[in-house]
Amino acid sequence: MGDKAHTPPGAADRATAPDHPGALRNVVLVGPSGAGKTTLVEALAQATGAVQRAGRVEDGATLSDHDAIEQRRHRSVQLSLVPLEWEGVRINLIDTPGYADFVGELRAGLRAADAALFVVSAADGVDVPTRTLWAECAAVGMPRAIVVTHLDASRSDFGEMTRRCQEAFGGDDPDAVLPLYLPVHGTPGADGHAPVTGLIGLLSQRVYAYGDGPRGERGPTDAERPRIEEARGRLIEGIIAESEDETLMDRYLGGEEVDLGTLVRDLEKAVARGVFHPVLAAAPAAPGVRHGLGTLELLELVTGGFPTPAEHPPPEVTGLDGAPRPPLACDPDGPLAAEVVKTSSDPYVGKISLVRVFSGTLRPDTTVHVSGHGLADRGHEDHDVEERVGALTSPLGKRQRPLGHAVAGDLACVAKLSRAETGDTLSDRGDPLLIGPWELPDPLLPVAVRAHGRADEDKLSQGLARLVAEDPTMRLEHDAATRQVVLWCLGEAHRDVALERLSTRYGVRVDTEPHRVALRETFAAPATGRGRHVKQSGGHGQFAICEIRVEPLPAGSGVEFADEVVGGAVPRQFVPSVEKGVRSQAARGVVTGNPLVDVRVTLLDGKAHSVDSSDAAFQTAGALALREAAAAASVVLLEPFAEVSVEVPDDHVGAVLSDLAGRRGRVLGTEQSAGAVSRVRAEVPELELSRYAVDLRSLSHGGGRFTRAHVRHEPMPPPVASRFREGAANAA
Structure with missing residues (x-):
């Protein structure tokens, strides 16, 4: 690698469609926010001739400014595709956000790619969020190379950064x-600070100089040779250690010279298997210069050392009935199997679906079958429809360049798939398939929203539905208990972007309100109540009297109703009316407006009038009797508890335990996980978890994550319950 200089023609005026997977490389850029991923994409685009200068395409727009929200926030918040052409190979660069709130975009990028460039800044080092991103790549077995940026910073040191990467990722x-x-x-x-002016290729033993013109090449000086020999020997041993030729190490240690071709082939295989991670350096070009430092070396690694789509295992597929199907092959002539990895809206074109083709060939103006996974808990209903594929395009900044087709292994934008959502499968009509979904992070930050005005009410449900269709990491919930519309997000930045998109993209203004947790009420001790509903104002009156006894029941019992009336004091036809009134009042609550549960209500006695008694009168009397019993007894507020499992670096376990105690949590246990990570299990009131997704990230410096699951309702401590009682009294 690093043996040739290249000068490819400009490619901004066309979009080629490769005819075979071997001419494709799908590469996702991963790294923390601020590491320089987008700058690297622009530098590579400039080196290939796709842009004119510093990321500028022909119309003067940049590759990364097509989203107004990203411009305002100066941060990537969504996946973006930049296709490049290099020596007959189409390189689909997938730029992903580095901030934890947008990990859903990262996972979509990992699904669409076959290898990753993991970008780290020499000025920032390797922190906990960076390690977390590396773990995301490792979890899906993604082949990776490491790119060190910001070498121009005064405190940068490539050797020290390499050492830190070895400790963190090796x-x-x-x-x-x-x-x-x-x-x-x-x-x-x-x-x-001495600027970096070139690179020494350890395998080729050549020095590549970057200046104002094309990349230069020379042999090493006598002063450089000792440095090369030491690093080259270690590199060769590292490559050979992963070689499939088990005799190669013994031959090398015995003094045999290993030829460059063998080393390069073994390097490519080790990278493709994800067991070896080469480290490279890169920097953008100076003004007026085409090739930035290390860009040509990166392009050589991507085209010569990264796996093709045919070498990367595709996801599993099933029929629509869930029955397993034979594994997919990356064959342009095979059955069509493609997946929507990103959905967005363009104000002029409309809905655009970014699709990864795993098998077959996708063509415009053909009808395909669209299969959805459901995900009803996140607002995605299962669907099974046929749609006509619109135009196929390849993006470059704001431009969409037409494509004639997209073969297996390629990525393309598809217009006007009205029903398709992120994660859906496109397949042949005659043989529908379903590609297994990638793992989605669980959104744990609730945001209660309501329409800002009358004009927004009609658009709110449609806007929210389109929002979650684009981003499956969100969950839309209509909470019947609290009567709130809740949008569950991954964090505050995720929330802010979602609300901004509602306003700017869909024209829906919303207001947020405190998220309410569904509480319950119950009786702490038996009590009796008498309901008297007697009215006479001329003509037909209302008359109903009933007496009840209320007893607490074990948790989970609900509301039971029993009839112990003797002698017909309450006529049989009105007993169901009393029950209906009791249950209706129990659903509305008796103290704070929260449902009453876990009680048995027994009808003991009552009175009726031959003319004035009615169904409505006894319903009212039953409700009054329950309220009177509540006034005479101790009513307990029940709050929901969740079992929380927190994974956090060992250094932050103490802070997490203290924080959980402050949230009235009960720790159930702590256990060690792999990689200096501990898992803490606790039961915590859900009232204390509304902002835990944000607070945990702060406590653990970005390294903590948690899951939660409702377990039961428990009595609320009196000091906490008094606040809710006072709030209910003030509202009344």
Whole structure:
């Protein structure tokens, strides 16, 4: 690698459609926010001739400014695709957000890609969020190379950054993370920092100089040779250790010279298997210069060392009935199987679906079967429809360039798939398939919303439905108990972007309100009540009297009703009326407006009038009797508890335990997980968890995550309950 200089023609005026998977590379850029992923994409685009300068396409727009929200926030918040052409290979670069709130976009990018460039900043080091992103890649077995950026920063050190990456990402084998190139430094400036002016290829043993013109090439100087030999020897041993030729290491240690071709082939195989992670350096080009530092080396690695789509295992597929189907093959002539990895809306084009084709060939103006997974808990109903594929395009900044087709392994934008949502499968009409979904993070930050005005009420439900159709990491909930519309998000930034999209993209203004937790009421001790509903104002009157006894029941019993009336004091036809009135009042609550549960209500006695008694009168009397019993007894408020499982780096376990105690939590246990991570299990009132997704991230410096599951309702402590009683009294 690093043996040739390249000068490809400009590609901004066309979009080619490869005819076979071998001419494709799908590469996702992963790394923390601020590491320079988008800048790297623009540098690579400039090196391939896709853009004119510093990420500028022909109309003057940048590759990354097509989303107004990203422009305002100066942060990537969604996945974006930038296709490039390099030496007959189409490289689909997938830029992903580095902020934890948008991990759903990252996972979609990992699904669409076959390898990753993991971008880290030499100025920032490797922190907990960076390790978390690495773990996301490892969880799906993604082949990775590491790209070190910001080498121009005064405190940057490529060697030190490589060492930190070895510690963080190498696991038990630091030689699984080794540089392919070493930086060449120029004359130190006034601040003492020596700029990086070139790279030394350890395998080719050539020095590549980056200046104002094309990349230069020369042999190493005598002063550079010792440095090359030491690093090259370690690199060769690291590559050979992963070689499928078990005799190669013994031959090398015995003094045999391993030819460059063998080393490159073994390197490619080790990278594709995800067991070796080469480290490279990159920097954007200076003004007026086409090739940024390390861009050509990166392109050579991507085209020569990263797996093709045919080499990366595709996801599993089933029939619509769930029956397993034979594994997919990345064959343009095979059955069509494609997946929507991203959905967005364009103000001029309308709905656009970014699709990864795993098998077959997708063509415009054909009818396909669209299968949805359901995900009803997130607002995605299961669907099974046929739709006509609109135009196929390839994006470059704001431009959409026409494509004639998309073969297996390729990515393309499809217009006007009105029913398709993120995660849906496109397949042949005659043989519908369903691709297994990728794992979605659980949204744990609730945001209660309501329409800002009358004009927004009619558009609210449609706007929310379109929002969650684009982003399956959100969950839309209509809480019948609290009568709130709740949008569950991954964090505050995720929430803010969602609300901004509602306003700017769909024209729906909303107001937020405090999220309410569904409480319950119950009786702490038996009590009796008498309901008397007697009215006479001329003509037909109302007369109903009933006496009841209320007794507490075990948790989960609901509301039971019993009849112990003797002698016909309450006529048989009116006993169901009393029950209906009691149950109606129990649903409305008796103290704070929360449902009454876990009680048995027994009808003991009553009186009726031959003319004035009625169904409505006894319903009212039953409700009055229950309220009187509540006034004479101790009514307890019940709050929901959740079992919480928190995974957090060992260094932050103490802070998490203290915080859980402050939330009235009960710790059930702590156990050790892999990688210096502990799992803390606790039962915590759900009232204390509304902002836990945000607070845990702060406590653990971005390294903590948790799951929650409702377990039961428990009596609320009197000091806490008094606040709700006072609030209910003030509202009344």
